[in-house]
Amino acid sequence: MNPTDIPIGYYIALSGLLFTLGVLGVLIRRNAIIIFMAVELMLNAANLAFIAFAREQGAVDGQLFVFFVITVAAAEVAVGLALIVAIFRTRRSIDVDEIHMMRG
Amino acid sequence: MEVQGFAYVPLIIGFPLLGLLVNILFGDELSEGGIGFVACTAAAASFVVALLTFLAVQIHPEGFEVSLFTWIRAGDFEVPAALLVDPLSSVMTLVVTGVGTLIHIYAVGYMRGDPRIKRFFVYMNLFLASMLVLVLGNNFVVLFVGWELVGLCSYLLIGFWYEKLANARAAMKAFVVNRIGDAGFILGIFLIWTAFGSVLYADVFPQVEAVNAAMPGVITAITLLLLIGATGKSAQIPLFVWLPDAMAGPTPVSALIHAATMVTAGVYMVARTHALYSLAPTSQLIVGLIGAATALLAATIGVGQFDIKRVLAYSTISQLGFMIAAVGIGAYVAGMFHLVTHAFFKALLFLSAGSVIHGVEHGEHSPSPHSPPLIGEGKGERLDPQDMRNLGGLAGRMRTTFIVYLIGALALAGIFPLSGFWSKDEILAEALQRQPLVFALLLSAAFFTAFYVGRQLMLVFFGRPRTAAAAHAQESGPIMLIPLIVLAVLAFFGGALNLPGVGALESFLEHTLGHEEAAEFNPLLASMALGLAVLGLALAYGVYRTRPITPRDRDPLTDWINGAFTWLNRKWYVDEIYGALFVRPYIWLSGWLANAFDERFIHDFIHDVLLTGTFVRVTRTLAQGVDLGIIDGIANGIARLTQAIGARLRWVQSGYLRNYALSLLLGVVLIVGYLLLRTRIGTP
Numbered sequence: 001m002n003p004t005d006i007p008i009g010y011y012i013a014l015s016g017l018l019f020t021l022g023v024l025g026v027l028i029r030r031n032a033i034i035i036f037m038a039v040e041l042m043l044n045a046a047n048l049a050f051i052a053f054a055r056e057q058g059a060v061d062g063q064l065f066v067f068f069v070i071t072v073a074a075a076e077v078a079v080g081l082a083l084i085v086a087i088f089r090t091r092r093s094i095d096v097d098e099i100h101m102m103r104g
Numbered sequence: 105m106e107v108q109g110f111a112y113v114p115l116i117i118g119f120p121l122l123g124l125l126v127n128i129l130f131g132d133e134l135s136e137g138g139i140g141f142v143a144c145t146a147a148a149a150s151f152v153v154a155l156l157t158f159l160a161v162q163i164h165p166e167g168f169e170v171s172l173f174t175w176i177r178a179g180d181f182e183v184p185a186a187l188l189v190d191p192l193s194s195v196m197t198l199v200v201t202g203v204g205t206l207i208h209i210y211a212v213g214y215m216r217g218d219p220r221i222k223r224f225f226v227y228m229n230l231f232l233a234s235m236l237v238l239v240l241g242n243n244f245v246v247l248f249v250g251w252e253l254v255g256l257c258s259y260l261l262i263g264f265w266y267e268k269l270a271n272a273r274a275a276m277k278a279f280v281v282n283r284i285g286d287a288g289f290i291l292g293i294f295l296i297w298t299a300f301g302s303v304l305y306a307d308v309f310p311q312v313e314a315v316n317a318a319m320p321g322v323i324t325a326i327t328l329l330l331l332i333g334a335t336g337k338s339a340q341i342p343l344f345v346w347l348p349d350a351m352a353g354p355t356p357v358s359a360l361i362h363a364a365t366m367v368t369a370g371v372y373m374v375a376r377t378h379a380l381y382s383l384a385p386t387s388q389l390i391v392g393l394i395g396a397a398t399a400l401l402a403a404t405i406g407v408g409q410f411d412i413k414r415v416l417a418y419s420t421i422s423q424l425g426f427m428i429a430a431v432g433i434g435a436y437v438a439g440m441f442h443l444v445t446h447a448f449f450k451a452l453l454f455l456s457a458g459s460v461i462h463g464v465e466h467g468e469h470s471p472s473p474h475s476p477p478l479i480g481e482g483k484g485e486r487l488d489p490q491d492m493r494n495l496g497g498l499a500g501r502m503r504t505t506f507i508v509y510l511i512g513a514l515a516l517a518g519i520f521p522l523s524g525f526w527s528k529d530e531i532l533a534e535a536l537q538r539q540p541l542v543f544a545l546l547l548s549a550a551f552f553t554a555f556y557v558g559r560q561l562m563l564v565f566f567g568r569p570r571t572a573a574a575a576h577a578q579e580s581g582p583i584m585l586i587p588l589i590v591l592a593v594l595a596f597f598g599g600a601l602n603l604p605g606v607g608a609l610e611s612f613l614e615h616t617l618g619h620e621e622a623a624e625f626n627p628l629l630a631s632m633a634l635g636l637a638v639l640g641l642a643l644a645y646g647v648y649r650t651r652p653i654t655p656r657d658r659d660p661l662t663d664w665i666n667g668a669f670t671w672l673n674r675k676w677y678v679d680e681i682y683g684a685l686f687v688r689p690y691i692w693l694s695g696w697l698a699n700a701f702d703e704r705f706i707h708d709f710i711h712d713v714l715l716t717g718t719f720v721r722v723t724r725t726l727a728q729g730v731d732l733g734i735i736d737g738i739a740n741g742i743a744r745l746t747q748a749i750g751a752r753l754r755w756v757q758s759g760y761l762r763n764y765a766l767s768l769l770l771g772v773v774l775i776v777g778y779l780l781l782r783t784r785i786g787t788p
Contacts, residue, residue, distance in 0.1 A: 026765050035761075100759025 011052035018045035032084050032094040036077065043073045110160055110168045112153050113187050116197060117236045119150040124229035131222035140212035143225035147208045147232055151201035154194075161194045165615040169242050169306070176245070183303060188242035192616035195440060195609070196239040196372055199447045203364045204232050206587040210455050211356035213583035214462060224264060224354070231257035235365050239372065244293045244303040247373065251289065251337065254366045255282045261361060262353040274349035281346040285336015292329030295322065309379040316383045327380050327387035330373065331394070338370025339421045340398045340428055345679055347421055351413040355458030358413060363420045363454050364447040371427040371443050375436045378617055382434065389539070391432030396535075396545035399425030401676065403552035407559065407661070408672025411490045412457045415560050418675075419516060420450055422549055426531055429542050435534035436617040437610045441602045442531055444609070445515070445523035449595035452512035455588055459505045459580045460498060460564060464489040467501075468573035487573050492563040493655045494574060499565040501577045504585050506565050508592040513561055515595045517554040518637045520630075523598030529630050530602065536629060547636065554637040558644025559661075567648070570655045 018041055025038025047066045054062025088094050123146025131139050161167070167190030176183040208228060215221050234257055238250025263275030293303060299315050299322045300308045316323050334340065339347035350362045361367070374381060374391065381388055399422045406418035423446050430439035468487055487494055499506040515524035528550060535543035569575035579585075602609035604625030651660040662669045671677070756767075 023765075023769055027762050027769070096761045099761070 008052055008056045012049060015045045015049040015052065018042075018048065030095050030097050032087070032096050033081075035096065036080050036084070040073060040077070043069055110157065110164075110170060110189055113157055113168075113170045113189050113240070114172060115153045116150050116157065116201065117187075117233050117240065119146045119153065120229040120232040120236070122146060124226045124233070127222055127226050127229070131226070134222075136216065136221050137212070139222050139225050140208075140215075143229050144205065144208045144212060146229055147201060147205040150232065150236070151198075151205045154197040154201045157189055158194045158198055161189060161191055162612075165191055165612065167191070167615065180301065181297070183243060183245045185246060186242040187240040188305065189240065190616045191612045191614075192372075192375060192440070193239050195444065195613065197236060199444055200232065200235050200239060200365045203447050203451050203591070204235075204360055206590055207356050207360040207364070207451060207455065210359075210458070210584050210587040211354070213581050214356055214458055215354065220264070224261075227257055227260050227264070228356075228360070231261070231361060231366070235369075238369055242305055244296060244305075244308075247376075248286075248290060248293060251333070251369060251373075252286065254361070254369065255279065255286070255337070258282070258350065258361050258366055261357040262350045264353055264357065268352075271352040274346075274352040278346040278350050281343050282336045285333045285343050288329045288332025288336070289334075292326050292333065295326045295329060299323075299326065305376070312379045312383055323380055324384040324386050327377070327384045328390065330377060330380075331387065331391055334370030334373055334391075334428065335394065336370075337373075338367050338424045338428060340370070340394050340425060341401065344398060344402065344421050345682060348414050348417040348675070351411070351417050355413065355454060355461065358417070359451045359454035359458070362417065363450040367420060367424055368427065368443045368447070371424065371431055371439055374428070374431040375440055375617060378431070378434075378436050381431070388432055388434060392429050392535075392539050392542045393432075393545075395425045395427070395429030395432050396542040396549070397425070398422070399429060399549035400545045400552070401425075403549040403556065404672055405675045406556040407552055408659075408669055408675075409556075410492050410659075410673075411488075412460065412492050412495070412560065412564060413454070413490055415492075415556055416450070416453055416457060419453075419553065419556065422553060423450065423516070425549065426528065426546060429546060430531040430534060433535055433538045433542055435531060435538070437602070437613050438527070438530040438534050440613060440617075441609055442527035444601060445527040445595070445598040448591055448598045449512045449515035449522075449524055452508060452588065452591035452595050453516065455584070455591065456505050456509040456512060459584055459588065460495065460502065460509075460577075461489045462580050462584070463498070463502050463505065463577040464495060464573050466578045467576035468571075487571060489573065491655070492560065493652060493657070494571045495564045495569070496567045496574055497565070497569040498574060498577055501569075501575075502579045504579060505588070508585075508588045509565065510561065511592045512595050513557045515598075517557040517641060518550060518633060519641075520634055521599065523595055523601075525630075525634065526599030526603065529625075529633055530604070532633055533624070533626050533629055536626070547633065550633055551636045551640050554640025555644050558641040559648055562644055562648035563652075567650075568653070570652065 022038045022040075022042030022045060025041065026035050029035055029038065047069055050062040050066050050069070052062075054060060084094055087099065091098065123143050126142050126146075127134070127139055131142075134142065167188060169186050169188050171184055171186040173185050174182065175185040208225075211224070211228065215224055218224065231254060234250055234253030236250075238247055238254055241247045241250055259275050259279040262278050263272050266272045266275070296308060297303055299319060300311055302308060312323065332343075336343045347362060347367065351358050353362070381391070402418045402421035402425060406415050406422060409415045409418060423442070427439045427442050427446070430436075430442060468489065489495075511522065515522035518525045518528045532543060532546055532550070535546055569577075600608075647660050647664070651657060659669060659673075674680070
């Protein structure tokens with residue numbers, strides 16, 4: 001079956017499913033690395049939606065956007081992982097529930 | 105317009121002012137002698153100008169006014185600062201500056217070594233200037249200004265050695281008693297303004313007849329009020345009590361202010377306003393009687409005093425009584441004549457007494473320097489050099505002082521041919537003609553005068569020295585003796601001014617005081633007065649010839665009049681009577697007012713209860729009700745509200761990342777949902 005025949009609704013549904021999984025992962029999991037991976041999942045869900053629409057529209061704007069997102073995501077992971085390492089070094093834990101010093 | 109010779113009149117006042125300014129500004133740099141030199145030069149320069157003015161007045165006896173500037177102008181009321189030079193003021197000016205200069209020179213010697221000599225000469229020059237303002241003013245207000253200024257100088261100089269409480273009290277007494285007189289005087293000036301519409305002599309005196317016709321009685325009222333002023337300044341009954349205490353000042357001050365010049369201001373004032381007094385026979389009678397009674401009362405008190413200066417003080421009061429009596433009965437020339445001769449011989453007597461005090465002090469502690477605080481009423485351990493009981497036999501030790509003192513004393517007693525004989529005789533002759541009662545009083549006063557003069561001479565100069573100090577007394581230096589000799593000459597020959605039949609002073613003063621029929625020289629009366637004087641002196645000689653021997657002896661007079669002597673010594677208890685009648689009730693009233701009225705009513709009730717109490721109540725209401733209740737309530741309410749809101753909102757910031765993420769998600773869902781729903785609803 002030609003991928004072009006698959007209607008856009010499926011792509012969007014998959015993208016929504018992946019995004020929801022990412023949100024749930026961020027909300028539910030306590031391990032900072034898992035949360036990070038969930039965030040990546042949400043970004044990629046968005047990428048999928050972009051690609052789908054780009055294809056649908058026949059324009060490359062969406063694809064271009066995706067490259068940017070991937071780049072930003074890479075940078076974000078670099079910074080995020082560095083933060084996690086730093087936190088682990090001081091607290092010996094990366095459980096986000098234990099990091100609530102900003103409580104008002 | 106400008107009359108020859110009067111242009112320099114303001115300098116008569118100007119020189120003493122200049123002198124005091126120089127001494128104030130540069131006195132600290134000058135030596136003691138330099139300060140004295142400045143002051144004496146100022147006085148002497150003033151005398152020279154006065155002399156020139158006097159000569160000019162000889163040519164223009166109608167007088168001349170030197171207008172300086174308009175001092176006060178308020179509606180109709182106008183007071184120029186102008187000087188009037190006429191025979192009367194000219195004679196006074198000469199006396200003031202002439203005697204003043206001599207006393208200044210004397211004071212250089214007398215005050216030597218005093219630490220406040222600069223202040224002394226500044227005051228002395230100020231006094232000269234003030235007295236000249238008094239004499240030369242051409243209206244009543246300027247006269248009053250001078251009147252007050254000399255009172256101030258008198259106060260300052262009586263209390264010059266203020267370290268001693270008695271001196272300060274004497275100064276205060278003089279000041280307060282003078283204020284009583286001044287109150288009468290200023291009321292008199294008000295009344296003059298009301299009645300005449302002017303305070304200028306030149307406006308008032310010509311109108312006297314008209315005003316007297318229009319408002320009968322007002323002249324009497326004015327003259328009586330002016331008389332109150334005169335009794336204060338010239339130390340007459342009832343206000344004479346300050347003058348004896350005024351002797352607390354340095355002796356040159358006693359001579360200048362309290363014998364020769366200031367105290368004669370009352371006499372001058374009555375003579376100046378003779379136009380008013382001539383139309384008020386009641387006032388004339390009262391003035392005459394007051395003068396005569398004062399003359400007699402003070403002369404009797406003088407008999408019972410031991411302080412050498414106090415005797416002279418009462419003598420001054422008594423002689424002022426003569427003058428006041430003279431001007432009171434209308435014998436203005438005789439009064440002025442006696443004023444002049446009295447200025448000579450009384451200044452002489454005071455200065456000689458100062459020389460005696462000075463000499464005895466040096467006799468007491470020859471090597472040690474002159475210490476001023478000793479002078480005054482020393483009642484302490486130290487020898488009082490003014491107490492005549494401590495003196496005696498000084499005729500040999502202080503020969504010059506003795507001779508000049510003798511001249512002064514005999515002139516005072518009225519011995520022929522010294523000045524006092526002529527002037528006193530003229531007053532007596534006038535009194536005999538015009539007012540027998542006044543005459544009788546004055547004649548008895550003359551007798552007592554001779555007696556206390558003789559007593560003083562005996563106690564001070566004859567007999568044996570009663571203390572070591574008197575025995576070692578030293579004659580004063582030439583700077584003190586020269587003025588004494590000059591004054592002695594004046595006191596001796598002063599009678600020549602107005603010899604009977606010649607009447608130089610009379611024809612000169614006629615231009616101001618009007619022509620009056622001078623009493624004939626009465627040889628019988630003159631011999632009677634002379635006889636009484638000699639009798640008084642002889643009695644004194646008899647009583648005091650052999651006694652007292654020691655300072656502790658009773659006064660020999662007590663053998664004759666024991667009880668009465670105590671009365672004389674205690675000055676007829678006038679001070680005590682005044683104390684009981686006025687001073688103590690006044691102090692009681694002040695105390696009552698202070699305690700009951702001021703402390704309890706004004707302070708405790710009005711202030712504490714009414715004002716403070718109300719204020720406290722009002723502020724308490726404001727503080728507790730308005731400030732605490734409303735203002736603070738608003739402020740606290742806002743704070744508590746903010747706090748409550750903050751507490752509610754607090755749980756939002758749980759610090760858990762997931763909560764934040766959840767709220768983010770919810771927010772996104774809500775917003776997106778809203779947008780979706782809106783589109784759905786918006787498009788049918």
